[in-house]
Amino acid sequence: xxxxxxxxxxxxxxxxxxxxxxxxxxxxxxxxxxxxxxxxxxxxxxxxxxxxxxxxxxxxxxxxxxxx
Numbered sequence: 511x512x513x514x515x516x517x518x519x520x521x522x523x524x525x526x527x528x529x530x531x532x533x534x535x536x537x538x539x540x541x542x543x544x545x546x547x548x549x550x551x552x553x554x555x556x557x558x559x560x561x562x563x564x565x566x567x568x569x570x571x572x573x574x575x576x577x578x
Contacts, residue, residue, distance in 0.1 A: 517547055524551055
């Protein structure tokens with residue numbers, strides 16, 4: 511399924527675990543109904559993947575249970 515979403519007005523954010531040296535990181539945008547856009551912070555003009563919001567929530571929850 512191909513989803514087209516206007517992302518020029520969204521606010522992107524990095525993980526609070528990201529270092530300030532521009533290390534490898536992903537950014538996510540909040541506020542897009544039903545999906546979570548995700549992009550490579552090293553290529554902000556590049557493509558973003560659209561992840562269903564429920565799948566993103568499950569992914570983040572799984573990560574939190576695995577953090578030592």
